[in-house]
Amino acid sequence: MPAVSAPADRRRPRPRAVPRRVALLCAASALAVSCGWGTAAEGGDQPPPGAPTGVTAEAGTATTVHVMWNAVAGADGYEVYRGRTKVREVSGTERMVDVTRLSPSTGYAFTVRARDADGRTGPPSGAVRATTPAAVAEDRVPPAAPSHLAARAAGGRAVQLSWTAAPDDREVVSYDIQQGGTKIHSVGGDQTAAVVTGLRPGHAYAFTVRARDAAGNVSPAGTAVRVTTPGSDDGRATAPTGLRAGSHRADGAYHIDLSWVPPVTDGVVTEYQIQLDGKPATSLVYGGEAPRERAEHSFYAGREAGVTHRVRVRAKLPDGTWGGYSAQRTVTTGED
Incomplete structure (x- = not known):
């Protein structure tokens, strides 16, 4: 996996009369985007994108962790770090990744950075932590499908989902929430509820939930639930x-x-x-x-x-x- 590199711009003109103490502080921080001077000029009138918010990390299996975040204005792509190591890059349309090839029973810290169309990266998000569960003996039996999925609109732009825990011969590690067959969210196996945001008022949506165990076996989708957000949207x-x-x-x-x-x-x-x-x-x-x-x-x-x-x-x-x-x-x- 590629190593993390500092997003410094060597073409930046050296500022005049920068105090020695400030220059030393800038050089000492490998993950700093800038020290406040010259940033807007490098990319025209627009500063680099901000730090992603709402970052979460949930173990998906004994060797994977699902990382999610909120969209950042002006982002053309995102970089996901495990500690100081960049492990994934995705386009600006994505807001989640599954980080793979991890070790069982191990704690990890993840951060996310946004990157604009000029290749400039913003500051890192706050670190979030997740611990992978212990490895299990060979397990080819998937969990049963979650049941009693229910949904209610939480305003015009969000939906609250809840379901009954899925049984498994070992243990359910996570639940995948799908919208129209596409995975849009993931929560830990000890949770039986989730909030889906970023929706539109006055629109109909269909959701399903699948259970996943530590070996990566995925259950069938439970019965779909349909909900229409309140309000109107003139488009x-x-x-x-x-x-x-x-x-x-x-x-x-x-x-x-x-x-x-x-x-x-x-x-x-x-x-x-x-x-x-x-x-x-x-x-x-x-x-x-x-x-x-x-x-x-x-x-x-x-x-x-x-x-x-x-x-x-x-x-x-x-x-x-x-x-x-x-x-x-x-x-x-x-x-x-």
């Missing part, structure tokens, strides 16, 4: 903005050219739906790094010139729901 806060529409001709046909600013969300948007004349026309999914400032897309619109179309765009949000539509634009093939 304006989650709609793409700045939509521009034009057309061009290539190979004897016309294509509609769109560009827009992605909505500000708790994570990076990687999927969009484009509506043409009131009907879904095409979906756009970014398999690599999704644009954060302005997205662009072109699609086939036929061979006839002078045809006017109505277009608008919406984004699939990190919570799995569709955001609001952008303002509608009209574009006529063959016109600039």
Whole structure:
């Protein structure tokens, strides 16, 4: 695993008349991002991202720990450290990792740092600790599925889940909470409740829970529970903005050219739906790094010139729901 390195920027111009004591303090702290001077200038008008909050760590098996954190504004990626060793890097759309290849019956401390698109890392989060359980003899029997899963909305943006503990021939070490088949949270085996946050008012969600033992065996999912958050959401806060529409001709046909600013969300948007004349026309999914400032897309619109179309765009949000539509634009093939 790669060793941790100090995120110092050797290109930083040396400040004038820095007191010797301050310079020594800066050099002595290997994990310090800066000592307060020159930070904003290095990345233009924006400072490096802040320290992640809400960091938790729960043992998943005898050799794994599940680490989670809250999203950080401006983060293009995250680095997860075990002590001083960087053990994982994930994209800015992720807020959890499973740290593997750990030792049983061992305590670990974890921190998380956010990294922006320029490669600058912010300060580390507060350290959180987790102890892996003891190793077990060969165990191929998974726990039974958790039962009596219940859910209630805790306001428009959170849901409280509870369930009955799952039986196992050894011991349940953790529970995985899934939303629509995707793991979104994990809690310790001694817990039978969890709060899921970052949801939207007035939307329906489905959750399931799986139990995991120390050997890594995972139970079947229990019966799904469905809940709708209260309130209403007109979609304006989650709609793409700045939509521009034009057309061009290539190979004897016309294509509609769109560009827009992605909505500000708790994570990076990687999927969009484009509506043409009131009907879904095409979906756009970014398999690599999704644009954060302005997205662009072109699609086939036929061979006839002078045809006017109505277009608008919406984004699939990190919570799995569709955001609001952008303002509608009209574009006529063959016109600039």
